[in-house]
Amino acid sequence: xxxxxxxxxxxxxxxxxxxxxxxxxxxxxxxxxxxxxxxxxxxxxxxxxxxxxxxxxxxxxxxxxxxxxxxxxxxxxxxxxxxxxxxxxxxxxxxxxxxxxxxxxxxxxxxxxxxxxxxxxx
Numbered sequence: 530x531x532x533x534x535x536x537x538x539x540x541x542x543x544x545x546x547x548x549x550x551x552x553x554x555x556x557x558x559x560x561x562x563x564x565x566x567x568x569x570x571x572x573x574x575x576x577x578x579x580x581x582x583x584x585x586x587x588x589x590x591x592x593x594x595x596x597x598x599x600x601x602x603x604x605x606x607x608x609x610x611x612x613x614x615x616x617x618x619x620x621x622x623x624x625x626x627x628x629x630x631x632x633x634x635x636x637x638x639x640x641x642x643x644x645x646x647x648x649x650x651x
Contacts, residue, residue: 538585545585548578 552574556567582588608616643649 538587541581541585542587545578545582545588548581549574552578 552571555570555574559567559570583592
């Protein structure tokens, strides 16, 4: 019985891919039509293909995973505007301090190498 389900799922999945491909082919076959019809052909192919894919076991698992992901995303505690601004300020401050430190280090090494060691700048 498992083999039959597996084969049926494979056939449905191939059919879903063919429907999506038909939507894309329809986009190019309707080259003389308005763009909205061409885009609708692609969207219809994707929608019907997704509908067929939904009736496969991997499709059902995928859509269940998507629903669970939305539920988990709703559980996230997002920072307040004040917290976001404070953290952004801290990041900008750190970047500014590091930029100054790296610039001073670069200029110091340049002075040591070119002026003292090589004597190129005079």
